Amino acid sequence: MTHADLDLERWRELWHVRQEPAPSDLRSRVLAETRRMKLFLVVPVAVTIGFGGGYLARAVASPDVESITLAAAVWVFIGVAWTTAILNSRGTWVPLADTTAAYLDVSIRRCRGTLRGLEFGVWLYVAELTFCLAWRLFGTDSSQRLEALVSPAFVVLGWLGLPAFLAFTIWYSRRKRRELAALLELQRQLIE
């Protein structure tokens, strides 16, 4: 046996001294996580049906210009969001092969997809807010405009929501960028 083989044998013995038991609740944690993921899939569909269906029902019930315009705008936003999300998630579902390189490739794609999604999310939020603002300002008479701007919904979603959303996006983007850099470094090491 060479020195290298002896080393490996010695390390192997020491390695097996370690008993690293899996947490006893691992199975239940996995099942709980599966349920959470399924719920995570249901939420965007529920939001689409709730918002889109709600405004559509309103437009059908009272087919005036205001209701129809609002329903159309809501469905345009929903359509843009779904289309972008579907296009963005292409190639990120499962690895193309059962190799580390393929898995890493998918992880990198997911990371890049998340970054693109975050950027798109900011633009969509701003566009929706602008639309709502314009809707309230031009849809009401001048005496009620100031009132509309300080309404609870506007304060929460606009004046407080936008800075909070931007702060979260910046924080999460930075985190994802660092993760992407680490994954790219791993990919570089794998190729070498």
Add this chain to the structure above:
Amino acid sequence: VRVGSAGHVAAEIDVSGVARDTLEARFNSILGANGVALGRLAAAYTRSASDRDDLLQDIAMGLWQALPRFRGECSERTFVFRIAHNRGLAHAGRQRWVVPIDQTEHEPQDPLPDPEVELSREEQSERLLRAIRRLPVIHREVLALALEGLGYREISQVLGISETNVGVRLNRARRGLRGILKDRS
């Protein structure tokens, strides 16, 4: 319609076509047979016990999702370790814990009297794990699998690289580990 970051999840969690009881029994049997080894592998990719448990959960999740698609193309051990390794790698990326590859390239030195004889086996084992964690991931992975008792062929199947490449990486990993252990002694 499945969308966004949840899309890949949807593709993986569809177990409706497989009898759930059979799947659960198989999942439990795999965890039972490989739990301790997976724990050791997870420890090599993480820096704390809670982090290790998170990774183990992630690995178990990966197993649960991939099991319906496993058709015995490779041995069960290869299948399990491949998932563990891939999840470990992604975990290291998420933790931004990637050691540059040239940081631990040590030249082997002449063997010195072993300083480890004074330490208990548990302490030596802990020291070994800490040293392994300082290796670049691509060396860490190949070494951890070799320490688990996998041969070149199995390691090459787990990692998706050639057996020659396994040999090269293992040699470098060994050299790096020896250097780290000497530095720390």
